[in-house]
Amino acid sequence: MIEVSKLTRRYGDTTAVRDLSFTVRPGHVTGFLGPNGAGKTTTLRMLLGLIEPTSGTATVSGHSFRRHPRGLHHVGALLDAGDVHGGRSARAHLHALARSNGIPTRRVDEVLTEVGLTGAAARRRIGGYSLGMKQRLGIATALLGDPPVLLFDEPLNGLDPEGVLWVRQLFRRLAAEGRTVFVSSHLMSEMEHTADELVVIGRGELIAAESLDEFAARGTQPTVTVRTPDAGALAALLSAEGAAVVPYDTETLKVAGVDSVRIGEIAHEHRFLLWELAAQAASLEAAFMELTADSVEYLAGESR
């Protein structure tokens, strides 16, 4: 369980995180979403005791990380995959960490196998690793202490499609084992098939903390596209049924508030010919863009 309460962090005039409160529960993959500069990394660094909050608290399993003696057993984290000693091999790196944290060294081979860094790859110098391999090593490091809480900052960066699929399955399994899995990203498309719960922030402030389904329902409503030669007459009937109907062209209607099954029934009752009846689910990406539009620091096309 992760608990963040009235958390604020200022850097001079910049407030990176402002009065932020949310809870992340075990047994779920929770996505931590926000546009670039929203304050995700700053929040994760406070959870790990790497920086002090200006005010408020950030705890893991009821303790602030600094006061917890069991380090890697308590929480595993991947913050910056590039932040490792390039001269060592993955195996030597993990062995050193295991020794200094009182973790049995057999765990090293277990986690290397888990992330697919075995054989020659585990013996190669980390300096020669691709970003994807570094991400895998970072995930192995997070898993080393078999912790109940895992934090990942942009873990899908640099992974190929097969790697992304593997990470998603791994996160789901870790959550199914009852762990708390908290994963940051600035892309809804990455979280859509990875997380089941979301914490969304913008400009350091909370925008939403809820399930993926609830988040989707906040934004753009599901719509149904209907194409028929009787568009005008069908629009009138659907409006009488309580639907919001927007004519798209002379033959096409966009309908919200009545589902495709009911539209099909109405068309059938009145013997209207339908050329198309297509439901579009509420788009998470659209909901995310709508809700965070005010907090995007740099709009596309603008220079920094």
Ligand SMILES: Nc1ncnc2c1ncn2[C@@H]1O[C@H](COP(=O)(O)OP(=O)(O)OP(=O)(O)O)[C@@H](O)[C@H]1O
């Ligand atoms: N050490 C620092 N000194 C000054 N400002 C900082 C520092 N660290 C972060 N900031 C500022 O705080 C804000 C939040 O940054 P943070 O890196 O936490 O955002 P983020 O959501 O992780 O972004 P990204 O997706 O780009 O990694 C930004 O405006 C950033 O410039």
